[in-house]
Amino acid sequence: MNAGFRRLLALIVVFAAAFVAVSALRHWRAGGSWKDFLGGKPAGEFRPEKFTLAEKAPLETDDVELLSRLNGEYARLTKAVTPSVVSIGTAGVRTEKLLDNFGRARIRQYPTQGQGSGVIVSHEGHVVTNHHVIAGQQQIQITLHDGKTYPATLIGEDALLDIAVLKLEGAGEVQPLKFGDSAQVEVGQLVFAVGNPFGLGETVTQGIISAKERSISDNQRDLFQTDAAINPGNSGGPLVNLRGEIIGINAAIFSSDRTNPGFQGVGFSIPSNDVKDAISQILERGRPVRGFLGVQMADLDARIRSLLEYSGKDGAVVGAVTPGSPAEAAGLQPKDVIQSYNGESIHSMDQLFTLVQRSRANQEVPMAVWRAGQTLTLKAVIVESGSGTTAPAQTPPPVAQGRVRDSEEVLQALGIQVRDLSVPERMRGFRGVVVTELVPNALATDRLKAGDLVVAVNHARIGSANEFYMNLAASAAVQATAVVVFREGKQLRVDLPALPRDDSPGTSNPSGH
Structure with missing residues (x-):
């Protein structure tokens, strides 16, 4: 072998060694192993792995007999209850009064939508839900367990109890749930909450009764507290016992986050006996009777x-x-x-x-x-309440109050503007109306503040702006008026003065009211 050939062979070997070294280094930097490089599978190419799955459960059904029976009973209970629970969708237009930079009133209207839950309580198709689910809404649609949607009409409502009664139109035969006796409910007993949280669809959660006679506002008292998960959208759905009976209507949750409320282990339900009484009054008389x-x-x-x-x-x-x-x-x-x-x-x-x-x-x-x-x-x-009935033998003599005050005149003199609570605010358990504006130099200007939550007028609980104005006008026309408000987390009593006596000619008020 001559010298030229040997040099060529050596050069080839050097180039080959350099190529192998560079390739190996790149393969290693790409995450490959030396084993793959020296004869294993190429990087990035999948090769089936051998596997054997377990074929036997760790326990037999007989080993957890009690849990197995409980699991089956939960499933049977859910299957029996859910056909009676409905999803409620609402739509409407909200009107808001605004003031421009020159103090002129402007009216703004904007569409609103909402959703909640309900439960069928009669063979005729009556559905119970929360008042705050349908409050101020012009259109109500109900979706049944089978996915079919029907329009519904509002039969009556009890704003203080937060209950509304709807009736399905054209749904045919339906399956109602029976009311249980909420007076027999005990702390610690198992319960199930059924509803439509966040619009996700039919949902069942399980928990216990955590407490009784809870109060979350001046309007809503004597509620059940439960740790069964209740979230926005569950409002109006039933809380049921182990027999599938309604023992409460889910109404509110406690949440420290007012912007994005979510379940934190504390939910509240209206006891079924209160709900049943309100339904009977609404269906028999068209309104609640107190x-x-x-x-x-x-x-x-x-x-x-x-x-x-x-x-x-x-x-x-x-x-x-x-x-x-x-x-x-x-x-x-x-x-x-x-x-x-x-x-x-x-x-x-x-x-x-x-x-x-x-x-x-x-x-x-x-x-x-x-x-x-x-x-x-x-x-x-x-x-x-509100019937105007008094005891005839105890009727007092006429009281001289001067000229009868027009309601609009009374309200203008006091100078208070309020708004209804929004649905999210009601979901967080608030009840009443919010003060939005106080007219300068009016009778109430220095007594109330914008943002005050008004919950009662003369101990009459307030559920809407109309109720507030009606109670305030009737009271302030003849007497000083006590208003209960929440301000910065504290409950306060604010005394509003009666309108000054007006002895100008006009119609007398023989009843003194």
């Missing part, structure tokens, strides 16, 4: 106890008695302490008002009353 006693009350605090020299444990003190009311006819007087109502001990004025509102019209109710160291038993015949 009892009226005719007293202004206050809770017992240290100052009131000291003034009255009252050492009792519980009760609510009478602040004023409405002339011609059942309370006056029964003999109630200011500074009386009502200790029991119809056999039930009184712990607060809110509890007393709830019991009065639940009483039937013409029902005679015994009350244990403490008065200046003595305990009396008085009996009052409850009348319907």
